[in-house]
Amino acid sequence: MSIASPAPTFTEPESPASDKQEATVKKRRKDVAPTTVDRRRFANASYWAIGWLTMAHLVAFTAPFYFTWEALAVTLVLHWMTGSLGICLGYHRLLTHTGMKTYSWVRYFFTTIGLLAGEGTPLDWVADHRKHHACSDQEGDPHTPRDGAIWSHVNWLTYHTHNGDRVAYLKRWAPDLYKETGMRWLDIMFLPAHIAVTLILFGIGYAWQGIDLGISLVVWAMFLRLVTVLHATWLVNSMSHMWGYRNYETTDDSRNNWFVAIVAYGEGWHNNHHAYPRMAKHGHRWWEFDITWQAIRLLRACGLVWDVVDYRTASEKKASEQATPAS
Numbered sequence: 250m251s252i253a254s255p256a257p258t259f260t261e262p263e264s265p266a267s268d269k270q271e272a273t274v275k276k277r278r279k280d281v282a283p284t285t286v287d288r289r290r291f292a293n294a295s296y297w298a299i300g301w302l303t304m305a306h307l308v309a310f311t312a313p314f315y316f317t318w319e320a321l322a323v324t325l326v327l328h329w330m331t332g333s334l335g336i337c338l339g340y341h342r343l344l345t346h347t348g349m350k351t352y353s354w355v356r357y358f359f360t361t362i363g364l365l366a367g368e369g370t371p372l373d374w375v376a377d378h379r380k381h382h383a384c385s386d387q388e389g390d391p392h393t394p395r396d397g398a399i400w401s402h403v404n405w406l407t408y409h410t411h412n413g414d415r416v417a418y419l420k421r422w423a424p425d426l427y428k429e430t431g432m433r434w435l436d437i438m439f440l441p442a443h444i445a446v447t448l449i450l451f452g453i454g455y456a457w458q459g460i461d462l463g464i465s466l467v468v469w470a471m472f473l474r475l476v477t478v479l480h481a482t483w484l485v486n487s488m489s490h491m492w493g494y495r496n497y498e499t500t501d502d503s504r505n506n507w508f509v510a511i512v513a514y515g516e517g518w519h520n521n522h523h524a525y526p527r528m529a530k531h532g533h534r535w536w537e538f539d540i541t542w543q544a545i546r547l548l549r550a551c552g553l554v555w556d557v558v559d560y561r562t563a564s565e566k567k568a569s570e571q572a573t574p575a576s
């Protein structure tokens with residue numbers, strides 16, 4: 250990996266020349282609150298997140314003692330489902346950026362799979378990610394490497410991204426989703442859903458071969474899978490804002506990173522994504538393989554998603570429509 254172009258320098262907002270401009274700057278600063286400095290307070294620590302992530306890692310570390318081939322196979326399938334279909338397709342390209350249209354049941358199907366990736370509820374995830382795009386690598390970005398590489402990878406999660414008023418934060422950054430009863434219901438289902446999946450995995454293993462496979466499935470397909478999906482997503486926030494090449498001169502530090510693109514199911518083409526956030530196709534050059542985009546193409550071919558944003562400009566949209574006329 251190489252840095253193909255120098256990181257753009259962060260420029261402070263210009264000094265306001267008038268009261269009106271000063272009010273605008275103050276409003277903009279308030280709008281991006283809380284900043285990293287605001288958040289890094291002892292009182293703002295998220296003990297739920299710290300407990301959740303610590304527990305998942307501790308259990309995942311025991312994986313070598315509980316290896317079975319059956320558990321490995323289930324882990325790989327669930328890794329792809331929760332990582333690619335749940336997070337990349339569901340939480341990210343569908344919910345956050347509305348890069349395609351679909352039926353309500355399809356939207357909730359992918360959202361529910363995303364919930365099971367253990368990365369938080371759809372409301373929190375979408376709000377945080379939209380704020381990331383609104384202030385990428387500037388004041389207010391929930392996870393920029395400019396505040397530290399480890400901070401952008403994981404430590405940002407140990408503090409609330411809001412400043413004590415979660416509902417106000419969600420209404421500010423995900424008002425469309427907050428209005429939905431179904432999304433608010435999923436919001437409270439995070440822990441029960443994970444407990445249920447853990448019990449189901451144990452039950453399947455127990456019924457299949459006995460208690461050893463039950464434990465193996467829980468450790469591997471639940472906790473090791475969860476931790477490896479988490480780190481794959483976190484690498485997008487950390488590595489893909491530090492190392493790689495740039496196709497577009499965006500105002501942030503985003504990079505296209507081939508390693509992250511592999512482990513995070515296409516999300517590593519992050520400079521492309523920051524340049525065209527609504528575009529559901531993250532690979533823009535022929536070698537930029539995006540496996541989540543392949544899943545979206547399949548869904549489109551089956552008629553399960555439509556109006557997919559696979560173009561950068563109006564002329565590209567027109568050209569693709571002419572190539573595949575609507576039936």
Ligand SMILES: [Zn+2]
Binds near residue numbers: 485486490
């Ligand atoms: Zn980013």
Ligand SMILES: [Zn+2]
Binds near residue numbers: 341346378382522526
């Ligand atoms: Zn995004």
